[in-house]
Amino acid sequence: MSATKVHSRCPRSGLGNQNTPGAGSGYRVGPQSRVGLLPTFEDRKYRHPVPGRPWAGIPSPPVRTASERRELLKAVYEEARECTRCPLSQTRTTVVFGAGNADADLMFIGEAPGANEDRMGLPFVGQAGKLLDKLLAEIGLDRKDVWICNVLKCRPPDNRDPNPNEIEACQDYLRRQVDLIEPTVICTLGNFSTKLLREDTTGISRLHGREEVRIIGPRAVRLYPLYHPAAALYTPSTLEALRTDFHRIPELLALGPPEQPEVSEPIPELDDLAKADEDEDEPTMGEPEPAAQLGLF
Numbered sequence: 001m002s003a004t005k006v007h008s009r010c011p012r013s014g015l016g017n018q019n020t021p022g023a024g025s026g027y028r029v030g031p032q033s034r035v036g037l038l039p040t041f042e043d044r045k046y047r048h049p050v051p052g053r054p055w056a057g058i059p060s061p062p063v064r065t066a067s068e069r070r071e072l073l074k075a076v077y078e079e080a081r082e083c084t085r086c087p088l089s090q091t092r093t094t095v096v097f098g099a100g101n102a103d104a105d106l107m108f109i110g111e112a113p114g115a116n117e118d119r120m121g122l123p124f125v126g127q128a129g130k131l132l133d134k135l136l137a138e139i140g141l142d143r144k145d146v147w148i149c150n151v152l153k154c155r156p157p158d159n160r161d162p163n164p165n166e167i168e169a170c171q172d173y174l175r176r177q178v179d180l181i182e183p184t185v186i187c188t189l190g191n192f193s194t195k196l197l198r199e200d201t202t203g204i205s206r207l208h209g210r211e212e213v214r215i216i217g218p219r220a221v222r223l224y225p226l227y228h229p230a231a232a233l234y235t236p237s238t239l240e241a242l243r244t245d246f247h248r249i250p251e252l253l254a255l256g257p258p259e260q261p262e263v264s265e266p267i268p269e270l271d272d273l274a275k276a277d278e279d280e281d282e283p284t285m286g287e288p289e290p291a292a293q294l295g296l297f
Contacts, residue, residue, distance in 0.1 A: 066103040069180045073102050076176050080153055085169035088154035094121040098149030098177060105253055106145070107183035108132070109174065109193040110228065112152035112162050123148045128229040131239075135229070135246045147181050149174065151193050162192055171196065179217045184257045185249065186221050190228030197223060204228075209245035213258040220258045224249070 064072070081095045096113040099122050108124075116126040124132050136142055152162050152170050174196075178186070188194040191204045197216060198207075207225040214223040226246065232239035 069182065070102040073177065073180045076173060076180070080173050083153070083170075083173075086154075086166045088152070088156060088166055091157050092154040093118045095153050096121055096123050096150065096155070097153055097173075098147060099123055100143050100147040101145055102147065102181055104145060104147040104181060105184040106141070106249065107147045107178070107181060107186045108149070108189055109186060109197070110148070110150040110189045111192045112150050112159075113155040114159055115155065118155035123150055124229070127233055131229040131233060135243065138243070139247060139250050147177070147183065149177060151196055167192070167196060175217055178221075179219070182219065183221060185211075185252045186216070186223050187249070188223065188225045190226075190231065194225040198225075208241060209248070211248075211252055215261060218261075220260050222252050222255065222258060224252060 077097045080097050083089055083095065096117045110124065113123065114126055114128075116129075117123055123129070132148075133143065136146070151174060152166055153173055154166075154170075156162055156166070186197065188197055194204050194207060195201055197214065204225055204227060208227050209225070211222050211224045213220055216223075224245075227238050227242045229242065232242045
């Protein structure tokens with residue numbers, strides 16, 4: 001957790017220039033020059049630090065300021081907007097990366113963009129989005145206070161459910177968003193985001209309103225599953241449950257971030273250990289060579 005990130009009952013309303021996309025302006029992160037990089041989709045060690053558990057803990061990155069993390073998030077957006085990892089790139093109109101405060105304590109993760117989102121490039125702009133706005137207002141927040149995104153960044157044709165290969169191709173972007181925004185509370189909206197971040201098949205009807213501490217990437221967060229607003233639009237009982245659960249969010253934010261895992265050094269590869277043993281056996285001749293500079297990541 002960055003030492004400069006101050007936690008309070010409600011997230012901050014924004015940082016720096018309010019006209020900067022992703023800096024609390026309510027707009028998605030937009031085109032900016034690439035000023036930094038995170039490990040890419042092809043980086044095996046970053047994507048799968050624990051075999052079969054891509055959302056498990058990974059070595060903590062260096063402490064970064066809010067400004068540095070926001071610039072890195074813009075670089076991830078630039079990568080995502082050109083993405084061709086799955087066939088959805090051939091049918092989308094716009095990549096819907098996310099919107100809101102890039103340093104928010106509170107993050108919402110939905111399923112996938114719909115037709116309105118695909119056209120406008122912003123998440124939750126249809127009827128479900130209006131309900132989300134209303135619920136936020138009821139607890140004294142609005143979109144500029146939070147970060148909103150989806151598991152998929154591209155709309156599935158005819159608003160069908162995401163396919164497993166699409167989730168696999170897209171989850172790296174979501175994981176990097178979580179890593180860079182550093183939320184205290186993540187509200188998963190519906191089944192797909194809940195199952196993905198929990199790495200479990202338990203459905204939302206059993207889990208909604210039950211917070212838990214989970215390790216997401218290098219950090220511990222308070223994971224809080226909620227019904228998807230779209231499911232509550234036409235079912236009064238679901239809307240009542242969603243509203244009740246939603247009104248507990250300020251209570252969870254007031255708890256602050258959970259205890260963070262200890263920073264651990266990466267486990268060396270077997271090949272690296274073998275090479276180290278060979279080097280120890282070699283006689284030292286003359287002045288030692290300077291140590292090679294560590295890799296960027």
